[in-house]
Amino acid sequence: MSIRIGIVGYGNLARGVESAIGQNPDLELCAVFTRRDPGTVRISTQNVAVEDAARLTEWQGRLDVLALCGGSATDLPKQTPEYAKYFHVIDSFDTHAHIPEHFSAVDKAARESGHLALISCGWDPGLFSLNRIYAESVLPEGKHYTFWGRGVSQGHSDAIRRIPGVKDARQYTVPVEKALEGARSGRNPEFSTREMHTRECYVVLEEGADAARVEESIKTMPNYFSDYDTTVHFISEEELKRDHSELPHGGFVLRSGSMGKGHHALVEYSLKLDSNPEFTGSVLAAYCRAVFRMAAEGSTGCISVFDVAPKYLHPADYEEQRRHLL
Amino acid sequence: MSIRIGIVGYGNLARGVESAIGQNPDLELCAVFTRRDPGTVRISTQNVAVEDAARLTEWQGRLDVLALCGGSATDLPKQTPEYAKYFHVIDSFDTHAHIPEHFSAVDKAARESGHLALISCGWDPGLFSLNRIYAESVLPEGKHYTFWGRGVSQGHSDAIRRIPGVKDARQYTVPVEKALEGARSGRNPEFSTREMHTRECYVVLEEGADAARVEESIKTMPNYFSDYDTTVHFISEEELKRDHSELPHGGFVLRSGSMGKGHHALVEYSLKLDSNPEFTGSVLAAYCRAVFRMAAEGSTGCISVFDVAPKYLHPADYEEQRRHLL
Numbered sequence: 001m002s003i004r005i006g007i008v009g010y011g012n013l014a015r016g017v018e019s020a021i022g023q024n025p026d027l028e029l030c031a032v033f034t035r036r037d038p039g040t041v042r043i044s045t046q047n048v049a050v051e052d053a054a055r056l057t058e059w060q061g062r063l064d065v066l067a068l069c070g071g072s073a074t075d076l077p078k079q080t081p082e083y084a085k086y087f088h089v090i091d092s093f094d095t096h097a098h099i100p101e102h103f104s105a106v107d108k109a110a111r112e113s114g115h116l117a118l119i120s121c122g123w124d125p126g127l128f129s130l131n132r133i134y135a136e137s138v139l140p141e142g143k144h145y146t147f148w149g150r151g152v153s154q155g156h157s158d159a160i161r162r163i164p165g166v167k168d169a170r171q172y173t174v175p176v177e178k179a180l181e182g183a184r185s186g187r188n189p190e191f192s193t194r195e196m197h198t199r200e201c202y203v204v205l206e207e208g209a210d211a212a213r214v215e216e217s218i219k220t221m222p223n224y225f226s227d228y229d230t231t232v233h234f235i236s237e238e239e240l241k242r243d244h245s246e247l248p249h250g251g252f253v254l255r256s257g258s259m260g261k262g263h264h265a266l267v268e269y270s271l272k273l274d275s276n277p278e279f280t281g282s283v284l285a286a287y288c289r290a291v292f293r294m295a296a297e298g299s300t301g302c303i304s305v306f307d308v309a310p311k312y313l314h315p316a317d318y319e320e321q322r323r324h325l326l
Numbered sequence: 327m328s329i330r331i332g333i334v335g336y337g338n339l340a341r342g343v344e345s346a347i348g349q350n351p352d353l354e355l356c357a358v359f360t361r362r363d364p365g366t367v368r369i370s371t372q373n374v375a376v377e378d379a380a381r382l383t384e385w386q387g388r389l390d391v392l393a394l395c396g397g398s399a400t401d402l403p404k405q406t407p408e409y410a411k412y413f414h415v416i417d418s419f420d421t422h423a424h425i426p427e428h429f430s431a432v433d434k435a436a437r438e439s440g441h442l443a444l445i446s447c448g449w450d451p452g453l454f455s456l457n458r459i460y461a462e463s464v465l466p467e468g469k470h471y472t473f474w475g476r477g478v479s480q481g482h483s484d485a486i487r488r489i490p491g492v493k494d495a496r497q498y499t500v501p502v503e504k505a506l507e508g509a510r511s512g513r514n515p516e517f518s519t520r521e522m523h524t525r526e527c528y529v530v531l532e533e534g535a536d537a538a539r540v541e542e543s544i545k546t547m548p549n550y551f552s553d554y555d556t557t558v559h560f561i562s563e564e565e566l567k568r569d570h571s572e573l574p575h576g577g578f579v580l581r582s583g584s585m586g587k588g589h590h591a592l593v594e595y596s597l598k599l600d601s602n603p604e605f606t607g608s609v610l611a612a613y614c615r616a617v618f619r620m621a622a623e624g625s626t627g628c629i630s631v632f633d634v635a636p637k638y639l640h641p642a643d644y645e646e647q648r649r650h651l652l
Contacts, residue, residue: 020586023586024466133636133637136640137615259342259349259605260342260344260349261604263572263600263601265598265608267453270593273592274589275585278585279585279589282465286463286464306647306652310460311633313463314462322630322632
């Protein structure tokens with residue numbers, strides 16, 4: 001008997017969850033729910049229903065876990081508490097600053113209805129968070145470093161696209177090699193924002209646009225670019241398509257700590273991902289299994305990856321896990 | 327109110343647990359239990375009882391968790407099931423092949439007495455196991471690689487010391503850089519034992535010993551050395567003391583996987599430890615906290631790190647963990 005999964009939304013992340021489900025024989029994609037006209041949405045998996053999101057509640061009892069693949073800005077703050085009334089749910093809410101309030105809203109809905117809801121799943125928040133909590137628990141005296149990249153930041157790419165005169169753009173976040181070396185050195189240096197990451201922008205201009213003005217607008221944009229060393233490359237639409245159509249990402253979580261007798265320890269975790277949405281989708285798929293198992297054991301309310309014992313993620317039975325992975 | 331911890335044994339690992347407890351304000355070392363004459367054992371922490379191990383059961387109700395710091399060959403197979411009758415316990419049992427039978431024996435004792443027992447804690451088994459299970463859950467199609475070192479293997483050092491004519495020895499396990507590169511390449515190569523690690527031996531001879539014969543005995547020793555490229559350096563006792571008195575270790579866990587649409591992902595975890603026993607002790611200290619919290623919630627029986635949700639390891643309350651680490 002497979003774990004029956006529904007996906008809400010059908011963007012990059014949803015397609016990542018879909019392809020990850022295809023790699024896990026105990027997971028089954030049962031339906032994709034969309035706010036578009038379902039007749040216009042073609043999905044990759046054969047024989048799977050594409051439904052109007054408005055009909056979601058009719059699927060109660062026919063889905064074990066619902067994977068919410070909308071955006072953190074406007075979709076998830078509404079959808080996750082709403083759908084937790086009817087299903088066990090999982091989302092990838094990634095606005096770190098608003099996690100506490102999202103958690104509260106989802107927890108209330110999930111407790112009242114007796115469902116289990118896992119929020120903020122993926123790799124950051126997600127696997128990177130796990131590495132932060134494990135390493136800080138083991139090395140209480142020390143310093144954390146999180147580096148992102150080299151990879152495409154969709155938020156920063158979107159910010160460039162909103163500048164008048166820009167037709168399309170791709171922004172790469174790049175960790176500064178010297179800062180990475182410093183983080184590994186055991187000297188626990190402090191870094192400014194500028195010292196840790198640089199930003200590389202590949203921009204296609206509208207015809208007749210003023211390149212110098214666009215470059216200035218990017219480099220001085222508050223929050224997104226003004227605190228970074230930013231380089232801007234103007235390229236053709238063909239070049240963007242040819243060289244920058246993928247969504248790679250990754251990064252590093254380090255903890256540099258000193259142990260009781262003054263000895264140093266360095267814990268380093270890194271990801272190199274050819275596709276950010278496919279990897280995030282793979283994490284969500286594994287956590288769908290965990291949500292199903294924990295809900296079956298009676299867990300309810302809102303949880304994060306910190307609440308999930310690793311055994312729930314892996315398809316093998318627990319004895320086999322100990323034999324082969326411990 | 328601190329978590330009251332007792333330590334059984336007082337070797338390198340016990341001293342590592344002791345110094346880690348000193349870094350965690352919510353943990354308190356209450357007693358060290360020894361099979362030696364307690365009057366001869368001087369410990370680092372002030373005002374802590376040193377007791378004859380034979381009197382351990384008299385401490386029921388005065389300790390929250392007992393950390394068993396004996397060896398996996400003969401101590402722990404007896405001690406962990408025995409002491410789980412009286413206390414919540416934790417051990418670092420690291421003979422991978424015998425984990426299933428150790429688990430069964432400890433589980434029986436712990437269930438019958440209503441205690442919680444965590445076995446096989448440390449970094450391998452332990453943090454490395456966690457990385458294997460997380461990465462394999464997320465990337466079901468792929469390949470694992472575990473490399474150890476560069477670091478001192480105490481088992482291999484002991485094996486050299488048992489050779490006639492050897493006064494003292496230190497053996498370093500060294501990962502082969504080329505194999506590490508292969509593991510990261512995305513080509514998922516297969517490696518022989520010899521291709522992954524080399525072994526470096528630093529040997530002090532007894533006066534008049536035959537160096538060529540000792541070297542031959544090391545290099546041809548089955549299981550320990552015969553499957554590896556081994557180098558042997560003869561040094562003086564002073565050099566051994568000066569250059570090889572520490573116990574550094576570390577290693578790498580990699581998973582190279584392909585995602586649903588054929589994109590590649592590389593997950594890499596590494597440790598660089600100036601002191602193996604201090605780091606292992608730091609892991610045990612964090613898991614003492616987890617055992618205490620899970621036992622307070624009613625968990626009993628034998629568990630491994632796979633059963634422990636990350637939140638139990640970190641001293642902060644769960645809301646604060648989400649705010650700062652998620």
